[in-house]
Amino acid sequence: MTYNAVSWLLDRNVDEGRGGKVAFDDTVSQITYGELQQQTRRVGNMLRRLGVRREERVAMIMLDTVDFPIVFLGAIRAGVVPVPLNTLLTAEQFAYILGDCRARVLFVSEALLPVLKDVIPRLPDLEHVVVSGKDAHGHKLLADELARESDKFTTAPTHPEEPAFWLYSSGSTGMPKGVRHLQASLQATADTYGKQVLAVREDDVCLSAAKLFFAYGLGNSLTFPMSVGASTVLNSTRPTPALMFELMNTYNPTIFYGAPTLFAAMLNDEASKGARAGTRLRICASAGEALPESVGHSWKSRFGVDILDGIGSTELLHIFLSNAPGDIKYGTSGRPVPGYKVRLVSDAGDDVPDGEVGELLVEAPSAGEGYWNQRSKSKNTFQGHWTRTGDKYVRDEEGRYTFCGRADDMFKVSGIWVSPFEVESALITHPAVLEAAVVPEADPEGLLKPKAYVVLRASSATDNLFEALKEHVKQKIGPWKYPRWIEVVDDLPKTATGKIQRFKLREH
Template sequence: MHNRHDQNLDHPALSYYDKIISYAELENNIEQYARFFFSRGVKQGERVALALPNCPEFIYSYLGIARAGGIVLPLNLLQTPQELLYILRDSGARFLVTSPAIGLQLKQLPGLPLTLFILDEETQKEIMTAPPVCFPEVKSDEVCTFLYTSGTTGQSKAVMLTHDNLLGNVRSLDEASDFGRDDNFLAVLPMFHSFGWTVCVLLPLYLGCTITILDNFRPKEMLQVLSEKGITVFCGVPSMFTVLLKLRQKASFPRLKFVISGGDSISEENMLAFEKKFNFPIVEGYGLSEASPVVCLNPLYGVRKIKSIGLPLPGVEVKVVDEEDRELPAGEIGELVVRGPNVMKGYYNREEETREVLRGGWLHTGDLAYRDQDGYFYIAGRKKELIITAGFNVYPREVEEALASHPSVAEAAVIGVPHPLKGEVVKAFVVPEEGRMPDKQELLQYLKGRLAIYKIPEEYVITSDLPRGMGGKVMKRFLK
C-alpha cells in the first residue's frame, strides 16, 4: 500500500487514545514487523491469523504480513473456540499474531497447531530490532487476505482477496469521494470486518490522511471523540446509529462531513431521526466480503435516495438478473450480480462453489434487488434467508443444526424478526422430541458454547409441528 503523498511523513497517520503515530513511524513499524515475521518463517503464501482488537498493532501486523508475502487471516473475536478452530484448520494457518490477553484464551484451544506471536514487551523489542531482509517481490494479483464468511450451507469458507482486489476497491472509493489528507476517519468498526478495514483503514492510508482508532464501540466515548478529535468521516452499522439516537446528550460535531452506513439497511424512520438530531447526512452503501467489500454507495454530493443502496462505485458494474442470468429491466426484482476489479479470486479450496458464484464472470451475491429509472439500486430481500443482527450475518441453517443436536429437540426452524435496536434478532421454532419439553434457559445454556453470542436465538416458540410445502421444505414465510 503506497501512500501517494511521500512528502507526508510528519503528517499524523494514526491517533490512538493519547498516541499519535506519523506516516514516517507507521512506515518504520510496518517494515520492522515485516522483517520480524519474515525471519520467523512467514514466507510467500503462508497464512497468518490475526486476533487483535482495533489498535495500531493490528495495522502494523496486517501490512507487515502482506509485505513479507504472507496471507492475512483476520479473526472475528466474537466467534467461539469451535468456530475459530474450524477456520484455523480449514485455512492451513501456521502462525497467529495476538495480544497477551487474547493469547491466554487461545491457548485453551485443544490441539492448536500454530506458532503464536504474542505481542508482549519482549516480542515488541525483537520486532523493533529485527535486521533488514530482502523480501520477495509480491505480485499484485497474489492473494493478500482470507476473509471467512458463512456460506448458505452454514460452513464458513475463505474469500480470497488479492492486493489488486483491495486496492481496486480503494481506488473506486477515492473516485467516488473527494476526501483528502486533511480528513480524519474514525475506525470504530472492527478491523477484522471487511467494511471497517477497507473504508476506515486502507482508504485513509491511501489518501495520506489520519485514522482515529477506537478499540470498541462505547456510545458516550464515541460521541466525545467525534466532537473533540475533529473526525470528518465515520462508518458504522445501523445498530450503532440506533444506540446513538437513544443517548440523551446533545453534541456538536464541528468537522463531521459524512456518516457512511453499511452492513444492513437502516430504517427510514431512524435515518431521518438521526439526521434531525445530529444534523448531518447518513450515506448508505452496500457491499460483501466477496467484493472487497464495497459495491454501491449513495452519491456524497448529489441525490441520495432513502432506502436505496445508491449507485455502483466507479469501475464496478452491477446488474439485476433472472434465474437464467438475463438482465432484467428497471423495477423488476432479481439477483444482484457484480463485476469489477474488487471481485474476489474465489473461495479457498472450494472450486465448485467458486465456479457457481462467479459463473459467467459475474459475482452472484444471493441478494435480491431491483434498480429504478435513475439507475439507483435497492435491496429487496435475500435469496438466502440471511438474518442480520447488529451488522452480523447469521445463517438460519447453522442455528437450526445446533438446536437440532439437543437431545430434547426433534427439529427446529429459525427466522429473523424485526428488533428496534439490532435490526433483527434470531427467533427459533422448536419441535420437541416425544415426551420431552426443553425450556428456553436450557436451550440458551446449550447453545452458549456452540454458537457465537449474536447467533443465539433470543425468542423461542415450542410447537408440535412446522408448516411444510409440497416438497417437505419448511415454509418460513408462514412462521413470520
C-alpha cells in the same frame, strides 16, 4: 510486472513528505507514517527469522490498535498472507479457521488469549504465537520481537494479481469461508468508492465503528485514509453509542462509518440525548445491512450530515452500490459505484426489467479470486466476470437500487414477493418499536405469512399494541404484507457485523 500494496499505501506517503504525520491513533498510542514504515519492515524481517515464506499464511486475532496495521501491512510487505479473524468468534470457530488456513504464525492480542487456551495445542501447522500487549504468557511478545529486528527490508516483488490477504466471511449460515484477495484489490476500492464517492482527502480524520478485521472496516480505517495520507482513530472496544459520541467529541472526525443498527442506537440512546457528533463531521457512511429511510432522515435532521447508505461484501472487499453526496435517496442503496457494473437477474439467469425483483450480480475490480478449499461454493459465487451476491434488489426508472432481502429470506404471500426488510422498515417507523425482524411462518393451512419479532422502546407495551402495529404496516406498505404474528423479544440475533440472523428466528 511487480506491485506490492504496501509500496502504494505506505511508502508512497513517506516519499511524498508525510512521514511525520499521524497515521493511526488508538487512544493509547499513535504511530506516524514514517514509524509505521519502519515497523512493517521489522515485521518482514521477523517473519523471515521465524521461517515464514512468501505466500504462506499468518493469522491475526487482534484488536484495533496500532499493532494491527503494523502486522497486517508488514506481512503483505514480505509477500506473506495475513488472515485477520473476527475477534468475537467462539473457540471452535477459531479452531476451524486456524486449521483451515494452516497459519504458521498467530498474532494475537493479549486480552484474547484466554479464548485460545485450548485451541492452540490442537493446531499442528501453528509454530509460533506472538502476543500484542504487555505479557506474552509464555509465548513471544510482539514488542520484543520487533525490537530485535532491523528496519531495513526489501519489499517482496509481488504481482498485482498475487494473493495479498484473506478475509473470512461472516459465516451467518455455517462455518466462515476464506476469501482470497489480491495485491491490487485494496487500491481498487480506494480508486472507486474511496475517491469517487467519499472523496476522501489528506486532511480527513476517519472513525469507523466496524473493526479492521471486517472488509468494511478495513477499507474505512486503513485503505481509504492511507490512500491519501489521512489519519484514523482506532477503537479497540465495543462501539456503544456513548463511546462513539465520546470519540467524536474528542477527535473531531470528518468521516464516520457506522452500520444501521448503530446509527439507530445512537439516535435512540437516552443517555446520549443532546450529544453532538463533533464540529468537523462532513459525511457518514453505512453498510452491513440496508439503512431504513426513517433512520437516514432522523440522522440528517439531528446532526445536519447525510449518511451514504451502500452495500458491500467480503467477497467484493468493500461497497459497490451506494448513495453519493448530492445524489441521496434514503431507503435505497443508490447507484453502482463508478468502476463497478451490476445486473439484476431472475432465477433463470435472465436480466429483469425495472420494477421487478432480481438477484444482484456485480462485476468488480476488487472481487476475490475464490474461496479457499471451497471449489463448489467458489463456482457458485464467482462466475466469470460476475460475482453473485445473494441479495435481492429492485431497480427504479432512475437507476437506483432498493434492497428487498437476502435470496434465502424472501418469501411469497398470496403469490406476491414479500421483502422482510420492507416490513421491518415499516415497523420501526412506529414510535413503540426500536428494532424488528421479519420471517415467514406457516398458517394453519400451510400458507406462508409474515411473522415479526420486535424490540420495543422502554415502556411502550400497551394492550392494543399488536393490532396497532399491524394496522400501521398495512397503511405504510400494503394490506397483504402486515405481520400476522408479533413477538416481543429483548434483542435480535445478529452477526458481529450487525446483520440480523433471520435464519435463527426461522428455527424458533
